[in-house]
Amino acid sequence: MRTSTHILAALVLLSASGIALAHNCPNEMKAIDAKLATKPALSPEDSAKVTKLRADGEAQHKAGNHDASMKSLGDAKKILGI
Known part of the structure; x- marks a missing residue:
């Protein structure tokens, strides 16, 4: 009985952590936007890439594709150094 309680608790925590990461x-x-607001020194190519990745990430989030x-x-964030 005690083992099944531990297993159930572990499954609940695992599920909760997945939900937390998905959201x-x-x-x-917000972190990307905050860094962009500081006007970081980026090449035009990197700036365009960050803007595209940020927009793609938001679109993927809205579509429910949280991993992507x-x-x-x-x-x-890697390009921005955060």
């Missing part, structure tokens, strides 16, 4: 996209977008969104937003 972290808006926080990633987090990848796009993560790539933008």
Whole structure:
């Protein structure tokens, strides 16, 4: 009985962490927006790439594709150095 309680608790926590990560996209977008507001020194190519990745990440988030969104937003953050 005790083992099944532990397993159930672990499954609940695992599910909750997945939900939390899936909805972290808006926080990633806010971090990118905040960094862009500081006018970082980027080449025109990098600036265009960050803008596109940020827009792609938002579109993917709205479409419910959170894994792709987090990848796009993560790539933008790497370029920005955050």
